[in-house]
Amino acid sequence: MKLTLKIWRQKNFDTKGSIVNYEIDNISPDMSFLEMLDVLNADLILRDEDPVSFDHDCREGICGSCSLFINGQAHGPDRRITTCQLHMRKFKDGDTIYIEPFRAKAFPVIKDLVVDRSAFDRIQQSGGYISINTSGNTQDANSIPINKDDADDAFDAATCIGCGACVATCKNSSAMLFVGAKVSQYSLLPQGQTEASRRVTNMVNQMDLEGFGNCSNTGACEVECPKGISLDNIARMNRELIRASINK
Ligand code: SF4
Ligand code: FES
Missing domain, CATH: 1.10.1060.10 (Alpha-helical ferredoxin)
Structure with missing residues (x-):
């Protein structure tokens, strides 16, 4: 798949951010959304450019750290899944994808797509x-x-x-x-x-x-x-x- 990514880039909390365009090619529909961003970042590093910062930990829908706003939807176009469980087959070859951080006054942007x-x-x-006082024997759950x-x-x-x-x-x-x-x-x-x-x-x-x-x-x-x-x-x-x- 060939895609155009429009990604929010912001150096830190005090700097004004903006959307930056990236063209990306050879993306497999079986990749997860975060793996697609890994491919972009590997490419940026090879070109001596600053990789895009984004949060992730478990990549299994458990930790809640992968917070991306994708094409105007929290965690992207699929339902009942986190960003790390979203797959590229949800998009079409040639698509343009907007990727932004979760926005709220109480969630200030730390860098790019990472919020506090x-x-x-x-x-x-x-x-x-x-x-609960945990000393002594554990109480039988059925009690x-x-x-x-x-x-x-x-x-x-x-x-x-x-x-x-x-x-x-x-x-x-x-x-x-x-x-x-x-x-x-x-x-x-x-x-x-x-x-x-x-x-x-x-x-x-x-x-x-x-x-x-x-x-x-x-x-x-x-x-x-x-x-x-x-x-x-x-x-x-x-x-x-x-x-x-x-x-x-
Ligand atoms: S969307 Fe809100 S309520 Fe649902 S899992 Fe995330 S933090 Fe919890
Ligand atoms: S990386 Fe843990 S829920 Fe997505």
Whole structure:
């Protein structure tokens, strides 16, 4: 395949970025999108040019680090996958592909396509955990019966990989799908009850402090989320927050 790539290049946070054109040839439809960028970078290095910086780690859809906006869609044109799971067969020979970073005030560009998503880490640190005394014998899991539907919903919420596609795709740059998932994975389980009020209050406060926008129920986040995290989690988070404010 022969392709024209229009890639966002930006030296650092303080420098103005711009779209730069690259022509690339001999791309196999079986390559992943990131392998295609590897080919481009090998070529740029041979030409003594600065390779394009982009984030990746697992390349298996697990870590959530590969955050690219491809032709105006977070993680590209396929559904329920991350950028690293996108394959070039989704494109046609001769296509022009726009590649940009995830854009949001709370996700400043570090270089080219790499953004700083440490705001998510700080939200998680503010309450996305449970404190349990782990000394002594491990309690038998079956000694705490959990309703099957709740267990399934908690597990679904826990599949959020913190990629940030929900923020990048939301017109308000809202992080409520991410925070809703992180709150829900504990609020549905007995182990999450002790710190429930503190958790939701601190995480929502931190989300606001980081400069994320509010949710206006457009639902784009749910559509673009590679893990299919449901909007129900935002509703659950709001209920938890109201409950926490009543129980103060
Ligand atoms: S809710 Fe979905 S889109 Fe948002 S961070 Fe989690 S996995 Fe990514
Ligand atoms: S590189 Fe880990 S999810 Fe894509």
